[in-house]
Amino acid sequence: MIGQLIEAERSKYLVNSHYDLIVIGAGAAGLMASIQAGERGLKVLLLEKGEKAGRKILISGGGRCNITNNKYSEIKDFLQNYPRGSKFLWGLFSKFNHIDTINWFESHNLKTKTEEDGRVFPITDNSADVLNTLLKACQQAKVEILYKQNVKDLLIKDQSVFGIVLQNETIIYARNILVSCGGMSYQKTGSTGDAYEWAIKAGHKVIKAKPSLTGYLSPDAWIHNLKGLTLSNIKLSLYQNSKKIAEHSGGLLFTHWGITGPGIFKISSLAAGQDYNSDIYTLYLNLLPDLTREDLENLLKEKWKNNARKKVINCLEGICLERLKNEILLQIGINTQKTLSEISKKELNQIIESLMKLKINITGIRPSGEEIVTAGGIELNEINSNTMQSKIINGLYWAGEVLNIDGFTGGFNLQSAWTTGWIAGNSV
Numbered sequence: 250m251i252g253q254l255i256e257a258e259r260s261k262y263l264v265n266s267h268y269d270l271i272v273i274g275a276g277a278a279g280l281m282a283s284i285q286a287g288e289r290g291l292k293v294l295l296l297e298k299g300e301k302a303g304r305k306i307l308i309s310g311g312g313r314c315n316i317t318n319n320k321y322s323e324i325k326d327f328l329q330n331y332p333r334g335s336k337f338l339w340g341l342f343s344k345f346n347h348i349d350t351i352n353w354f355e356s357h358n359l360k361t362k363t364e365e366d367g368r369v370f371p372i373t374d375n376s377a378d379v380l381n382t383l384l385k386a387c388q389q390a391k392v393e394i395l396y397k398q399n400v401k402d403l404l405i406k407d408q409s410v411f412g413i414v415l416q417n418e419t420i421i422y423a424r425n426i427l428v429s430c431g432g433m434s435y436q437k438t439g440s441t442g443d444a445y446e447w448a449i450k451a452g453h454k455v456i457k458a459k460p461s462l463t464g465y466l467s468p469d470a471w472i473h474n475l476k477g478l479t480l481s482n483i484k485l486s487l488y489q490n491s492k493k494i495a496e497h498s499g500g501l502l503f504t505h506w507g508i509t510g511p512g513i514f515k516i517s518s519l520a521a522g523q524d525y526n527s528d529i530y531t532l533y534l535n536l537l538p539d540l541t542r543e544d545l546e547n548l549l550k551e552k553w554k555n556n557a558r559k560k561v562i563n564c565l566e567g568i569c570l571e572r573l574k575n576e577i578l579l580q581i582g583i584n585t586q587k588t589l590s591e592i593s594k595k596e597l598n599q600i601i602e603s604l605m606k607l608k609i610n611i612t613g614i615r616p617s618g619e620e621i622v623t624a625g626g627i628e629l630n631e632i633n634s635n636t637m638q639s640k641i642i643n644g645l646y647w648a649g650e651v652l653n654i655d656g657f658t659g660g661f662n663l664q665s666a667w668t669t670g671w672i673a674g675n676s677v
């Protein structure tokens with residue numbers, strides 16, 4: 250039925266199409282693309298399946314929305330923050346990068362501020378201001394936004410896209426379609442991975458979606474005991490069986506289920522896609538990454554020499570946080586009340602080992618959907634990086650997290666959404 254209707258309507262539409270561009274998904278990428286295309290005078294229809302636009306923008310950065318990162322002056326350094334997609338983004342950032350993002354928002358009357366670590370936020374610390382800026386720009390660019398429009402499929406014939414079908418079977422025609430449906434994280438925001446199936450049907454390769462920027466589950470009771478404790482500037486190494494598969498420095502937070510925090514997010518990003526059911530995973534923490542083993546041994550021996558009668562627990566002061574040193578000694582079975590003179594050479598080595606290679610057993614990551622971003626998505630080789638148009642289907646464009654691009658925390662994911670959206674919107 251739909252097939253016949255499409256066939257009958259198609260030729261009529263090709264002469265009388267109402268929209269120059271249909272954008273699917275009113276997230277960061279879709280809003281940016283719609284505005285750019287609208288500002289160029291194109292007739293744009295933005296279809297959003299939710300009741301509101303930008304639900305992920307609103308929760309981004311803890312409600313403050315970390316729109317980009319201004320720590321790096323060189324693009325090559327900025328790109329180090331993308332475990333997937335950096336090569337593709339290289340050329341794109343020469344057209345629209347983090348400085349362009351800041352300028353774009355400032356020129357649309359949103360004042361921004363850069364924090365010490367380089368993260369950029371609206372000066373009001375309110376993500377609603379970012380969304381309102383985008384919605385106002387949509388209005389000015391005469392973008393037509395329709396909510397509660399759940400797109401079911403793309404209409405493609407002879408390797409050209411010519412419209413979309415909604416879940417309620419309504420068909421809307423357009424010569425250009427931009428898919429910006431996001432990934433699969435925080436699915437309540439509307440990103441449920443709908444577009445992967447359309448991509449495969451259209452002949453695109455889709456790299457399997459997997460959670461990234463997420464926490465690790467650990468069965469170790471001592472980890473749960475440390476709930477609420479944060480550590481900064483430690484080195485984290487993840488092992489699969491006995492092979493190191495990821496290493497990074499950063500902070501972490503102990504919780505009642507395991508560990509999370511910026512450093513852990515990076516490790517989960519570098520190791521995205523592991524099958525935690527089939528292998529043994531172990532995370533090792535180096536609590537003193539700035540010291541060599543020799544430095545630490547000398548430091549402790551010096552303390553030992555001058556404080557023979559002091560309790561071992563007290564002598565770890567300044568080296569290890571209060572709650573942590575207790576757990577470490579309990580872990581290795583050393584009585585915290587022992588004096589240093591009672592500590593054997595073997596026990597001293599055990600303490601050093603624990604400070605430099607503290608073992609955490611890992612049984613998996615947080616339940617799927619709770620991750621901050623999706624790794625995987627539309628294969629980048631099949632997208633023209635000058636335009637974001639598909640190399641397979643004429644008139645079909647892709648932008649945002651739906652692509653096989655993802656970054657670390659710090660504004661990098663929104664930056665790739667702004668960039669890919671901006672380029673698509675200026676290319677259609």
Ligand SMILES: Cc1cc2nc3c(=O)[nH]c(=O)nc-3n(C[C@H](O)[C@H](O)[C@H](O)COP(=O)(O)OP(=O)(O)OC[C@H]3O[C@@H](n4cnc5c(N)ncnc54)[C@H](O)[C@@H]3O)c2cc1C
Nearest residue numbers: 274276277278298309310315400431439649650660662663
């Ligand atoms: C808790 C959290 C905090 C974050 N904080 C930050 C941060 O501070 N800085 C940063 O850089 N990144 C952050 N991110 C990541 C960042 O928000 C996303 O990478 C980015 O918003 C993705 O934008 P997008 O436009 O590609 O997709 P989305 O924002 O996911 O938008 C996709 C839109 O498409 C719509 N849609 C989906 N399917 C259909 C369909 N079939 N029909 C019609 N519409 C459809 C959805 O409803 C949704 O509105 C955070 C993510 C989370 C979950």
